[in-house]
Amino acid sequence: MNSLCRVGRSYSASIRTLPFLKRSSRCFQRREKTTCNSIKILEAKSAVLCTLCSRTKSVGYEWNPMRACIRPYSTTTAAEPESASETSAEYHCIIDDKETPSGPEDSHEFQAETKMLLDIVAKSLYSEKEVFIRELVSNANDAIEKFRYLSTTEASAFTDVDRPLEIHLAVNKDAKTLTFQDTGIGMTREELVANLGVIAHSGSKAFLAELKNSKGDPSGIIGQFGVGFYSAFMVADKVTVYTRSVKPDSKGYIWTSDGAGSYSIQEGEHVHSGTKVVLHLKPDCMEFCDEDRVKGILKKYSNFVGSPIFLSGKRVNTIQPLWLMDPKEVTPEMHEEFYRFVGYSYDRPRFTLHYRADAPINVRCILYFPEGKPGLFELSRDADIGVALYCRKVLIKHRAESLLPKWLRFVKGVVDSEDIPLNLSRELLQDSAQISKIRTVLSNRVIRFLQDRARKEKESYEEFLRNYGVFFKEGILTSQDQMEKEELSRLLHYESSQLPQGEKVTLAEYCSRMKPGQRDIYYLAAPSRQLAESSPYYEALKDRDVEVLFCYEPYDELVLVQLREFDKKYLTSVEKQMRQEKKTVDYDADSSGLSKSDADELVAWTKKILSGKAHTVQMTAFLDAHPCVLTVEEMASARHFVRTQFSQVPEEDRYRLLQPRFELNPRHSIIVKLNKLRTSDPELAELVVRQLFSNSMVAAGLVEDPRNALVHMNDLLAKALEKH
């Protein structure tokens, strides 16, 4: 039943009886009279079902309020795609060439601004000439929508109300023409003069304004604007418009212009109500009388236009604008097909966000989160956003870069907003307040949606995160807004020292089990779980039994540094904690360790040996199994610096920049022996301390190439083995 009851943009599954129809009506399908009792209406607007015919379920019917009758309903039905393809197979064309001029021909001059626009449009090299098809189709669709609206709201009767509401295109290679014909509202003589002779329209005005800014050179900006009807002159050296208004007693008119400065209007016989625009193509624009080329352009820009579009008698726009449908009525199969269509993808959507909002801005959208891995190209920040911007089903921009933040470039889909002007230019797109509202609304919604998926589809989300987590990290690194960063960080998961390997925790979960009084979230960056657990830094905190997050990905720690806080708790690396916390060494506690005076002497000697490398040398009470450890201020940034820029820094400057603090464990056997060696075999002692320092630099992740740490290893071994 649902498939039979959709008209224009109003669609609902609920059907109810129309209470105010107390007249009898005629059913077109069965040619029978039907009464109000047998008519049901959708949303009390214009769509009705004739219960006589609905039994056949073959065609939809809509209520014609002007005539109190039912007519076949021909707009693509939302839940019945097969009916659209059935129609597409049938030949159906309303274009004929029966119009003949009658009466005198009036010549008119275009308004000065229009002349200027026409001149630019006609002479300029326009890289995207094809958009004229989008412009003329959307004019035709607007005319149909106007008619549909007026026929349901205005009491006055119109002519030809029973004809199907359609857009037809026809190519004619012999005549070198491309024709557009619609069954919309049409134009009276006055409207022809006012609408086609004068620029009063947003897109064209914005174009001229931008032209002034670009100091008269249109080449950079033409192509970024839809200049509406006038775009026809990019490809045509003569345009003829046949039009007849649906207002009662309207005459037919023929409007002709070569776009050079004037146009003529003449009355015409056999002009159908609605508008027909015939483009006499320029010699270098013959591609636009090639049916396949025109079909390709229609598919690209106008596939979702609400009115049926026919090209040379065959239906073209059979894909439905799913984003305007009720989410409950879109099946996973429909989503899959649509995802492949809009995303140029071969995988399937892992998650689908079908979202509609009216405030703070009108948005209808479907966003798909891919199941497959991101391609190399998508990983690059230069890749475009994968979402297209539509306005009332007409494509405005394929990859609308300002529509979503850059870190969401892997998302595929469609966003439609009635609040966006159809002719918004690319530059204006970036600066537009509406677009930035949409961006804010959508990015907040996406984050909430993914947080939901993390809770409700745990396994699938984990897999998704493995592939796409890098984009969220990029979002945190690039966002200027702490709130947004924190919301985004909720999407990330980390292993934890208190969970078995493989199990993950979120920052929110970590916070929920923090000990009373704990104000920091501790983390440790390491290449693997094993290295994290055996790290000297982790050892320093282990005694305190606090949970530590382990992060293994190269950018994890930078992300956490950039995040700074989460839920009013500081994000602190265990290295930083170790560097900041004070713990006095108790030299008397362990008799096998160094005495205070030995420790002081060893520190002084080590300082001398490592002069120019270690900025500070001291004893530490934090270590147990490790002989020494090295810290620098802001370890994460230092590591990033080493990774990305160290190769350009001369050796002698590196330690000056890092200012390492080298800490020795006075209870460790190597350190105790080193102290003895210092007097018994100073040469070997020097090699040992240098190696310990190199090892600590590697363990701290501060050596760009660990092979550098092996340089003196063989000297050390040779010296150590001398006596054996």
Ligand SMILES: Nc1ncnc2c1ncn2[C@@H]1O[C@H](COP(=O)(O)OP(=O)(O)OP(=O)(O)O)[C@@H](O)[C@H]1O
């Ligand atoms: N097929 C048509 N049927 C009826 N009226 C039309 C048709 N095409 C154009 N018009 C009239 O001509 C006017 C000018 O069209 P044009 O495409 O230049 O601008 P627009 O569509 O109004 O505005 P925009 O700048 O947003 O494109 C339209 O507003 C409409 O009134």
